[in-house]
Amino acid sequence: TAWEGDKDPGFLTSLQWCMTKQSIEPELFRCELQQQGAKPPGSTIQLDPRQLVRRLSGITRGIVPARASYLTGFVDSQDEVLFWAVVAWQTNLTGFVVDWGFWPEQPRPHFFKADIPRKISSLLPGAAWEEAFVLAHNQLDHRLLGTDWPVEGGGTRQMDLLLKDWSDGSHRPRIESQVMASPYRSRIRPAQGRSVKPGGKPIHLYGDIHRDRTLIGGCWIERRTTHPHHVQVDTNMAKSIICRRLQTVVGAPSALVFPGDDESA
Numbered sequence: 001t002a003w004e005g006d007k008d009p010g011f012l013t014s015l016q017w018c019m020t021k022q023s024i025e026p027e028l029f030r031c032e033l034q035q036q037g038a039k040p041p042g043s044t045i046q047l048d049p050r051q052l053v054r055r056l057s058g059i060t061r062g063i064v065p066a067r068a069s070y071l072t073g074f075v076d077s078q079d080e081v082l083f084w085a086v087v088a089w090q091t092n093l094t095g096f097v098v099d100w101g102f103w104p105e106q107p108r109p110h111f112f113k114a115d116i117p118r119k120i121s122s123l124l125p126g127a128a129w130e131e132a133f134v135l136a137h138n139q140l141d142h143r144l145l146g147t148d149w150p151v152e153g154g155g156t157r158q159m160d161l162l163l164k165d166w167s168d169g170s171h172r173p174r175i176e177s178q179v180m181a182s183p184y185r186s187r188i189r190p191a192q193g194r195s196v197k198p199g200g201k202p203i204h205l206y207g208d209i210h211r212d213r214t215l216i217g218g219c220w221i222e223r224r225t226t227h228p229h230h231v232q233v234d235t236n237m238a239k240s241i242i243c244r245r246l247q248t249v250v251g252a253p254s255a256l257v258f259p260g261d262d263e264s265a
Contacts, residue, residue, distance in 0.1 A: 193235035
């Protein structure tokens with residue numbers, strides 16, 4: 001420590017500050033300096049993996065529940081893989097996760113970002129990565145929107161709406177052009193997550209009062225004054241809503257459950 005202090009006079013000052021925070025504000029020290037989060041006082045939202053694996057619908061993965069009114073999906077873009085999920089909803093916000101996966105499809109269900117088995121860039125060998133990225137979205141659009149989803153008890157249905165995250169600045173121009181050219185563009189909405197600060201304008205009051213607020217929710221708004229039409233979402237509120245749905249007793253209105261009946265699957 002003495003050597004470090006001689007080398008960098010500011011080192012001891014920083015060390016003394018840390019030790020002071022540890023003795024005076026232990027919670028701040030653990031959260032900010034040791035990256036060990038603490039449960040906020042009074043918080044009731046804490047997901048337990050052991051409870052989540054028991055939230056099962058009994059419906060086979062890939063099958064849409066017959067009592068569902070809407071079928072929606074979401075795509076999150078990474079540089080070399082797309083993550084997607086499809087959820088069926090009742091009008092009272094009861095949700096059934098139908099299916100999820102990666103694109104390109106992967107040979108194993110678990111992998112790290114550093115060792116993705118099949119990468120987007122491998123879809124078009126020799127071509128630019130940007131072109132392969134658009135191709136991956138085109139293929140996934142057809143996989144999710146261009147095929148019929150089997151319904152519990154018989155019959156099929158198509159997906160009503162697919163959202164695509166375009167908050168990442170580097171991906172946004174490519175997703176924008178891909179959506180505008182997609183044959184399924186009427187059922188696709190790019191989605192932009194926003195973090196509304198305390199005292200800030202609620203997200204459902206964003207945009208043009210006459211054109212953007214015809215379709216709104218408590219934490220989102222559809223922006224129709226720009227093309228492509230897109231959705232802005234209050235991510236903090238949306239995550240809180242989903243967490244609460246994952247804590248709601250299974251069978252009660254607005255509960256969110258996973259497919260199947262095997263906790264080990």
